[in-house]
Amino acid sequence: MKIAIMEKVSIFWFRRDLRLEDNRGLYHAYTQEKNVLPLFIFDREILDDLEDKTDARVTFIHQQIQRLSQELAAFGSSILVKYGKPLEVYQELMEKYDILNVYTNRDYEPYGISRDLEVKNLLDTKGIQFLDFKDQVIFEKEEIVNGSGDFYKVFTPYSRVWLDKFQKATIQLVSLNPSNNTFFQTDAISIPSLEDMGFQASSIQIPPLEINQALIQKYDQVRNFPAINGTTRLGIHLRFGTISVRKLALEASKLNATYLNELIWREFYMMILYHNPQVVDKAFKPAYDEIPWRNSEEDFQKWCDGKTGFPIVDAGMRELNATGYMHNRVRMIVASFLTKHLLIDWRWGEAYFAKKLLDFELSSNNGGWQWAAGTGTDAQPYFRVFNPDSQTEKFDKELKYIKKWVPEYGTSAYPKPMVDHKFARERAISTYKEALNS
């Protein structure tokens, strides 16, 4: 009888860190182990919930995995790509390989935390170590806390401490030294196709991965105008880790304080979610869960379709539907409109954004929606209701953005406003007031 000898490997599990450059967990695996087998799992727990089978994010990940596979070929290695549920995949791998250790980068979302705990417990049964590292943020967990050791609930003091710590830290980028190659040596391993997983390629364009220094330098002056290319569109790259946040933050710190501040917002919301996982379906400020939302399905549909009769709102929704992107200023306007003008639950809008945004990030999306609805940290006070016309006057005065996305604006084909601004504003304020005083 022939006994198969199992290959001895250590696994590096890629998730939202799809790069070789300055990847902390990978660097640790590479410098500490002898036979590093890269792994990526197309996670059915996530994919099965995606309604759109041409989801652009899945196409993007698939392309990035192919790129990684090519980059690893230069090291005589490849990436093992599985389609399934992580626990089942690990059960299978434990039968096939003699696994020494599993390395990965930490996740802060409730699903990621429970997935990792399950995998860790499974690996424990065979004495395999699960080693996770900080990679997707500069500071995590309890690194930024107040004098009493509590997490910050308000952005400004958080950002002050973050910045102070960042300025004192020596942040060095890490890279893999090819002459000490410790990757598992193998021919290319085949990657399941999108079709194998029930998906098809999307035609949506992904913003390029470039750090546009000239843009970042003037970011504070241009970032609020949706008609111009005044933001970096690096959201999807930060989401899936095709860029290192350390690299970007180091550049930003030399170029523009406002831009760096936005990266701090990203981490602030990640840590709010980490410390308060209940915000996934509850208001950060519990009293706001008493608001009796109107939740008209008909109104919601008009909002989704960009047919509200408020051109800046419609332009934003149409941009989102067509490209998977919406400018931050317009995200704030459409979110305020949905929650205040239409009194529709912020969770409806949040879920719609989650389906459509290329840069969808649970923490920032939840934080952005709760901010707009007035239910969150540092929220816009409920009695301040964005006026879509004055926002247009300030940020799209020449109507360039509106005309791009709502070409029929100004003609009889364009719908009349679905609600009167003054009436909706007063209705929102009195509804919130009553709920909060009850």
Ligand SMILES: Cc1cc2nc3c(=O)[nH]c(=O)nc-3n(C[C@H](O)[C@H](O)[C@H](O)COP(=O)(O)OP(=O)(O)OC[C@H]3O[C@@H](n4cnc5c(N)ncnc54)[C@H](O)[C@@H]3O)c2cc1C
């Ligand atoms: C209702 C609402 C929902 C949002 N949903 C998301 C989301 O799902 N994912 C997401 O990444 N951002 C979200 N944002 C924040 C912000 O709108 C986007 O990060 C930004 O528009 C992305 O475009 P950009 O990459 O060109 O950003 P830039 O302006 O170039 O900023 C660079 C990066 O900084 C971070 N950043 C910028 N602004 C914010 C912010 N306000 N909060 C947190 N991080 C920020 C992002 O990672 C962004 O990619 C949301 C905002 C609102 C008001």
